[in-house]
Amino acid sequence: MEIKDIQNLIKFVAKSGASEVKLEMEDIKITIRTGKHDKGETTVIQQMPAMAAAPQPAAPAAPASEAAPAAPASNDADDSKYVTIKSPIIGTFYRKPAPDKPMFVEVGSSVGVGDTLCVIEAMKLFNEIESEVSGKIVKILVDDASPVEFDQPLFLVDPS
Known part of the structure; x- marks a missing residue:
């Protein structure tokens, strides 16, 4: 499957x-x-x-019910100028490649097209999620090691 x-x-x-x-x-x-x-x-x-x-x-069921409703609470008027990067798959969101490594990006980080923003583990495979736009990370919408769903917003990027 x-x-x-x-x-x-x-x-x-x-x-x-x-x-x-x-x-x-x-x-x-x-x-x-x-x-x-x-x-x-x-x-x-x-x-x-x-x-x-x-x-x-x-146990991951509890963070999913807390993290998922938090994303829509953001202000649509303020966020409309930003590009939303969404999860292409279902899995577990990680902000760093390994526990002893630094985060891929932080709020304020500049990113280019193709830069790795995070990894999502699905079925024991770690999938690198790359930026679709160049810009600056404005907001990280998911906590590290949280479950994410398909099409769930992960990052807001200011393309200007």
Whole structure:
């Protein structure tokens, strides 16, 4: 199953109104849970090999419900002049390449097209997320080591 298939499945489940969907295939097991909260809707995904000895913890669900509603709270009038860089995949957002390495970017950092801004871990693979524009990082919208969803805003960049 490819990332695109998983993303389509999540969208379908969100639109259907189902509270939980479990999918088991030969090599993976996926559980998608949706929960209605007063600030919005959260989708939690757990993915693990079907033959894994230790199940993955469900603890990342709490940061997702706290981090996701925080992004829309930003002021649209002030942010309209900025370019929003969004997550192309579902996974865990990391601001540095390794725990002992410095952050890729900070607020105020100048970036060029193709510069690495962060990595997102999905299915044990670390995907580098590159800048689509040149400019200055104005805001980082996600906390380090937080789960992110497809198309979730990650950074605001001032292209001027």
